[in-house]
Amino acid sequence: MQSKQKLTVTQLKIYNYIVANKQKVKGITLRELANTLQVAPASVVRTLNALGYGHYYDLQNAIKAEDKRNQVVDDITYQAQYYFSQDVLPNYEQKITKFKRIAQKTKEFIFFGIGTSGDLCDYGARQFVNNGRSAFAIGDPYYPVNLCRDSYQEKTVIVLSVSGEGQPTVDQVNSFRQLGAMIVSITNEADNTIAHLSDLNFTYHLEYKIIGQTINLTTQIPVVYLLERLSRALQKDK
Known part of the structure; x- marks a missing residue:
């Protein structure tokens, strides 16, 4: 393309x-x-x-x-090669600059995702901590966000969702927004509910790999890459 x-x-x-x-x-x-x-x-x-x-x-x-x-290349290698050949990578630069501005006003980062995305939230939070920022992950779709007594005004929620349409995740994003948090999301496409609810959205545009109704095997290589790019952007000399 x-x-x-x-x-x-x-x-x-x-x-x-x-x-x-x-x-x-x-x-x-x-x-x-x-x-x-x-x-x-x-x-x-x-x-x-x-x-x-x-x-x-x-x-x-x-x-x-x-x-x-690419017929002799395994599917994961092919997906990775395709992702890193897209023109989307240079387009990330402007968004990363915007993320840096958001980070300057953020006291704490909250990672939110369910299933595989939730596992990657743990990884993302650790990377942010490694780069000197306060961060933790939430993988509970029913985490009682609304019961928190503290304001979310100086917190940024980083949401991971392949489809951007999972209802529990959408509900939690709405709750975080209503309590004043900034929303940064990573989704496969830009035209979905979570992306539209976000202050900043990153996409990676890869083919969905779905088994049955619930097993999502869409590669998460782009998500790991983006999490590491964002964590490095927190370094003061970057």
């Missing part, structure tokens, strides 16, 4: 779907893709043109060529 800069909201929606569902896209028609996204085929064509593709089949051929280049 080419650069996604200067895309409209609709074009960005199309771009994000293609990136997250490349294997589906290479096997369906232009009209089927447009119907899935509930947009006009012309909108898809304009998006592809903006991304540097002359025709829809050019995109499909590019996906097939990418598959061929």
